[in-house]
Each structure stands twice: as C-alpha cells, then as structure tokens.
Amino acid sequence: MLIDWRSMSFRERREALQGYLSISPWVIGFLFFTLVPVLVSVYFSFTQWTITSPSEWVGLHNYIRMFTQDPLFWQALKVTGNFVLISVPLKLIFGVALSLLLNLKVRGMNLYRTIFYIPAVISGVAVSLMWIWLLQPDTGVVNTLLALVGIKGPGWFWDPQWALPSVALMSVWSVGGSAIVYLAGLQNIPPHLYEAAKIDGAGAWQRFWRITIPLLTPTLFFQLVVEMIESFKVFTQAFVITKGGPLKATYFYLYYFYEEAFQNFNMGYASALAVVLMVIIMTATIILNYTSKHWVYYAAEEEATK
Amino acid sequence: MRPETTMTPSIKAPLLSRRTRRWLEPGLTYLFMTALAFIFMIPLMWMLSTALKGRWEILAWPPQWIPTTPHWENFTEAFSRYPLGRFMLNSAFLVAANTVGQLLAVPLIAYGFARLRFPGKNSLFVIVLGTMMIPGHVKLIPLYTIYHRLGMIDTYWPLILPAFFGNPFFIFLMVQYMKTIPRDLDEAARIDGAGTWTILYKVILPLCKPPMTIIIVYTFLWTWNEFLHPLIYLNTFDSFPIQLGLSMFKGRYSVEWNLFMAATLISILPILILYFLVQRQLIGGIASVGLKG
Numbered sequence: 001m002l003i004d005w006r007s008m009s010f011r012e013r014r015e016a017l018q019g020y021l022s023i024s025p026w027v028i029g030f031l032f033f034t035l036v037p038v039l040v041s042v043y044f045s046f047t048q049w050t051i052t053s054p055s056e057w058v059g060l061h062n063y064i065r066m067f068t069q070d071p072l073f074w075q076a077l078k079v080t081g082n083f084v085l086i087s088v089p090l091k092l093i094f095g096v097a098l099s100l101l102l103n104l105k106v107r108g109m110n111l112y113r114t115i116f117y118i119p120a121v122i123s124g125v126a127v128s129l130m131w132i133w134l135l136q137p138d139t140g141v142v143n144t145l146l147a148l149v150g151i152k153g154p155g156w157f158w159d160p161q162w163a164l165p166s167v168a169l170m171s172v173w174s175v176g177g178s179a180i181v182y183l184a185g186l187q188n189i190p191p192h193l194y195e196a197a198k199i200d201g202a203g204a205w206q207r208f209w210r211i212t213i214p215l216l217t218p219t220l221f222f223q224l225v226v227e228m229i230e231s232f233k234v235f236t237q238a239f240v241i242t243k244g245g246p247l248k249a250t251y252f253y254l255y256y257f258y259e260e261a262f263q264n265f266n267m268g269y270a271s272a273l274a275v276v277l278m279v280i281i282m283t284a285t286i287i288l289n290y291t292s293k294h295w296v297y298y299a300a301e302e303e304a305t306k
Numbered sequence: 307m308r309p310e311t312t313m314t315p316s317i318k319a320p321l322l323s324r325r326t327r328r329w330l331e332p333g334l335t336y337l338f339m340t341a342l343a344f345i346f347m348i349p350l351m352w353m354l355s356t357a358l359k360g361r362w363e364i365l366a367w368p369p370q371w372i373p374t375t376p377h378w379e380n381f382t383e384a385f386s387r388y389p390l391g392r393f394m395l396n397s398a399f400l401v402a403a404n405t406v407g408q409l410l411a412v413p414l415i416a417y418g419f420a421r422l423r424f425p426g427k428n429s430l431f432v433i434v435l436g437t438m439m440i441p442g443h444v445k446l447i448p449l450y451t452i453y454h455r456l457g458m459i460d461t462y463w464p465l466i467l468p469a470f471f472g473n474p475f476f477i478f479l480m481v482q483y484m485k486t487i488p489r490d491l492d493e494a495a496r497i498d499g500a501g502t503w504t505i506l507y508k509v510i511l512p513l514c515k516p517p518m519t520i521i522i523v524y525t526f527l528w529t530w531n532e533f534l535h536p537l538i539y540l541n542t543f544d545s546f547p548i549q550l551g552l553s554m555f556k557g558r559y560s561v562e563w564n565l566f567m568a569a570t571l572i573s574i575l576p577i578l579i580l581y582f583l584v585q586r587q588l589i590g591g592i593a594s595v596g597l598k599g
Binding site: 118270 | 312335336338339342343348353356366411415416417418422423427433437440442445447450454471476502503506532550563566567574577582586588589
C-alpha cells in the first residue's frame with residue numbers, strides 16, 4: 001500500500017493522519033493480538049518445546065505424528081465432526097421452527113421472545129452444572145419425567161452412547177438465540193409476496209417452501225456458518241461435565257488441545273493441533289461459501305438496495 | 307348409486323363460524339406457545355425448585371416441584387459455603403475494566419472507518435471483518451507465552467488488555483451505525499469551528515446510544531460467561547471470576563445439590579436482571595447484526 005502524500009492537499013493529508021490515528025488502537029491490537037500470534041502459532045507448530053525446555057525445530061514431525069500415530073487426534077476429530085453434524089442441523093431446524101412461531105401475529109409475542117431467548121444469555125459453566133443435575137440418570141428430573149410416561153431414560157452424560165447427544169441436547173435448549181436471528185430474516189420478507197401468492201391460490205405449505213425458505217436462505221447461510229464454527233469450538237461442556245469421557249465419547253477437539261497445551265505443556269504439538277483446527281474451520285467456511293452460490297437467494301437484497 | 311354426499315356443493319361450509327375462529331386461532335397459538343415456553347423453562351424452574359429444598363428433599367420420589375417449606379436460607383448458606391461474593395466481585399471488576407476498554411477504543415476506531423478519508427481504508431476494514439473469522443484458540447499459545455514473558459500470568463492483564471484495542475464485532479456494529487448519522491451534522495459543526503475530535507465526542511457519540519448499549523450489554527455477558535481464558539491465565543483461587551470459581555466446586559460437594567443449585571442460580575442472577583432490563587434493545591440489536599449471546 002503506497003501512499004502518494006504529495007498529490008494530497010494539506011486538508012486531505014491532515015484528515016488521513018487523523019484517520020490513521022483514530023484506527024491506530026485497532027492496528028496495534030491487530031498486529032499484537034492477532035497477526036503475530038497466528039504467525040507464531042504456525043511457527044510453533046514446527047517445533048517441540050514445553051514451557052520450561054527450550055524450543056527445538058522438528059519440521060513436519062508434529063503433523064506427521066498427528067495424522068499417522070495419534071489415535072487421540074482422530075478420536076477428537078471424530079467426536080467434534082459428529083457433534084457438528086448432529087447439532088448444526090438440529091439447531092437449524094428447531095431455530096427456524098421456533099422463529100416461525102415467534103413470527104405469528106398475536107399480541108404479547110414479545111413476552112415469548114423474551115422467554116425463549118433467556119437460555120442464550122446464560123451460557124457457560126452455570127448452564128453445564130445445571131444440566132449435570134437435570135440429566136442425572138437416577139434422580140434427574142428429565143429421566144423422572146420420562147419415567148412418568150413409561151420411558152426408561154438413558155444414562156446421558158454417563159453413557160458413552162448418549163454423552164455426545166446429551167451435549168447436543170444442551171445446545172438445542174439455547175436455540176432461542178438463533179431463532180431471534182431467523183426472526184429478523186422473516187420480518188424482512190415483504191408481505192406483498194404472500195398476498196400475491198394467496199391470490200394465485202398457493203396454500204400455506206407452498207408459500208412456506210416457495211417464499212419463506214428461499215427468502216430466508218441468506219439468513220440461513222449466515223447462521224449455518226456461525227453455528228458450524230461455534231460447534232467446532234465446544235470446550236466448556238467437555239471440561240466441566242465430562243472431562244472428555246466416558247470412554248472419550250466427548251473428547252472434543254478443543255479439550256484435547258487444552259490438555260496438550262496447558263496440562264501436558266506440549267506447546268509445539270498443541271500449536272500444530274490449533275493450526276489444523278483453524279485450517280479445518282476455514283476450509284469448511286470456504287466450501288459453504290462456495291455452495292452458497294447454488295442455494296442462497298440474494299434477489300431480495302438486490303431489491304432492497306434499489 | 308353414488309352416495310348422496312358427493313352431491314353437496316364443492317364449496318364447503320366453514321367448520322366453525324367466523325366468530326369462533328377469531329378467538330380460537332389466537333387461543334390455540336397462546337396455548338401452544340405457553341406449553342412450549344413452559345417446557346423450555348423446566349430446567350430453570352427445576353434449578354430454583356432444587357435450590358429451595360432441604361437436603362434430603364432433593365432425592366424425594368416422586369419429585370416435588372414446589373417444596374413444602376421453601377428453604378430460602380439455602381441462598382445465604384451458599385454464600386457462606388462458597389466464596390461467591392468474592393468471585394462475583396472479581397467478575398464485576400473484569401466486566402467494568404473490559405467495558406471501559408471497549409468504550410474508549412471502539413467509537414474512536416469506528417469513527418475513523420465511518421467518517422475519515424485515508425488511503426487503504428477499505429482494505430483495512432475488510433481485515434477487521436476477516437479477523438472475526440479467525441478462531442481464538444490459534445492465538446492462545448503465543449499469547450500465553452508473551453504474557454508469561456511479561457510476568458502477567460496470574461494477573462488480570464491478559465483478561466483486560468485486549469478490550470482496549472477494540473472488538474471487531476463492536477467496531478463493525480459501530481461503523482454501520484455511524485454511517486446512518488447524517489453528514490450534515492458534521493459539516494454544520496465544522497463550520498462552527500469544531501475540529502475532527504470535537505465532532506466525534508460532541509456531535510457523533512451522543513447520538514450513538516443504541517450501539518453503545520449493545521456494546522456494554524455484550525461485554526457484560528461475554529465477560530461474565532467467559533471461562534477458557536480465566537482458566538488458562540489465573541491460578542490464585544481468590545482471584546477467580548465466577549464461572550471459574552463455580553467450576554471448582556463440581557464434584558467436591560456433589561451431595562449438596564440444593565446448595566450447589568442455589569449458588570449456580572446466584573451466579574446467573576446478575577445476567578438475568580441485566581437481560582430483563584435491556585431485553586428490548588438487545589433483541590432488536592441482535593436482529594440487526596446477527597450477534598448471539
């Protein structure tokens with residue numbers, strides 16, 4: 001980026017300087033809290049060191065070990081991949097369904113919006129602790145309620161088969177967060193489209209698939225990307241509830257990363273793990289972005305900007 | 307012979323009269339929404355119910371939703387059993403420091419991007435947006451090493467410092483908002499002799515209350531709920547913020563779920579209060595930028 005100062009007037013020069021001054025906190029922050037750390041992370045991934053021992057250049061060794069000799073890496077990848085594949089569609093379906101309900105035109109709907117959004121604001125350790133108590137196999141309220149209707153509830157977090165679905169269930173509880181975003185998308189759909197379709201004799205089902213869904217695709221796409229990235233980064237639940245167990249059934253990728261980096265202090269190997277996750281997330285985002293050309297409908301926005 | 311029914315006119319009489327439908331449809335909506343809201347609230351209600359129970363009541367079969375005698379003293383007991391006051395005070399300090407940082411940095415940075423002309427502005431703004439997509443964990447080890455060198459491990463610096471350089475989400479939000487403020491206001495102030503910075507702090511910023519509210523609320527929520535960073539950077543028990551503090555008690559007192567749920571409930575109370583105070587602006591704000599909790 002070359003700046004041709006000489007062709008600028010005094011006022012322009014002053015404004016440009018003021019501009020750089022005003023964004024300088026971000027520039028400094030970007031350099032020291034993002035750019036340098038990311039580059040250093042890539043460098044670290046080619047070394048081997050602990051916090052006390054000096055670093056040693058090992059080339060691609062960390063990556064080779066990861067892909068060929070580390071079953072934990074594959075387990076973490078499998079768990080996290082499965083979780084993304086379970087939780088993202090679940091949140092998408094429930095989120096859209098809930099937003100359709102919240103979009104119904106009845107008085108007092110704001111109260112329901114407030115209620116359904118509550119779980120989205122209280123994420124963190126408190127929620128994890130709450131779910132441990134709710135999903136106790138013998139005394140938990142969920143299994144008790146299931147028993148009332150004659151279903152024997154599973155062992156949830158304590159059953160290798162059910163532990164991962166249990167974490168997905170937790171994320172569905174906070175689906176109100178995505179529903180509010182879909183709701184905004186729904187409210188941007190011009191009502192005259194529905195009226196025109198009604199006159200043409202389209203039923204509710206057809207209006208949903210031919211108008212609502214296509215015009216919601218930009219929001220769907222945005223949420224799909226955000227929720228996929230979030231699902232790759234599950235940590236608190238694994239740390240607080242399961243410690244990665246039982247039988248490594250909830251051995252989430254970031255939890256493995258945390259153990260390697262901050263419990264075993266294998267900083268080089270952990271950096272390689274971090275870099276691989278970053279590459280996976282970015283690749284997935286790029287692929288989604290590429291497919292979006294085929295299914296995301298941008299006409300509504302073109303119309304809106306006219 | 308074909309049955310008589312096929313002879314009836316094809317236009318069916320409505321099943322219910324128009325008047326009945328006018329109240330029945332919203333009625334059914336309310337019924338369904340209330341039932342669903344009730345199901346969604348079961349976890350929180352059960353948490354409250356448990357927090358009000360006696361030690362042995364929590365295991366009663368069939369489960370009791372409303373304790374016979376509510377043990378309100380569980381809440382004071384939780385405060386004396388766990389250093390909740392200490393943890394919440396620590397979190398409050400972190401919230402305050404992070405809020406100050408964001409409020410100092412974000413309007414200034416956003417002003418540059420929204421109003422001032424300088425070469426390279428557009429590409430730099432693309433980088434601002436791009437940094438939102440870089441997962442935070444990639445930066446953890448290098449940052450940890452830097453803080454370690456600087457002797458900042460087990461201090462609050464790593465949890466506060468980044469706020470003073472502006473969060474990209476907030477910058478984006480603020481830029482978008484500032485762009486909606488008419489430039490005529492700047493020009494008028496400039497004619498009156500106001501300089502660039504006076505315009506920012508005397509003209510633009512007073513009009514930016516909605517995004518400022520969003521920034522304050524989200525900084526509160528994110529800082530209060532933050533777990534991974536305090537876990538990595540802090541070692542001293544007395545300096546733990548609330549989430550880290552709470553996580554330490556899991557398992558240790560697992561028999562006393564009533565006290566434990568009381569403590570958990572106390573820990574989310576500040577967030578619930580804040581949420582009910584600002585829920586209208588918050589939900590409107592999320593809708594406009596797609597931010598989540």
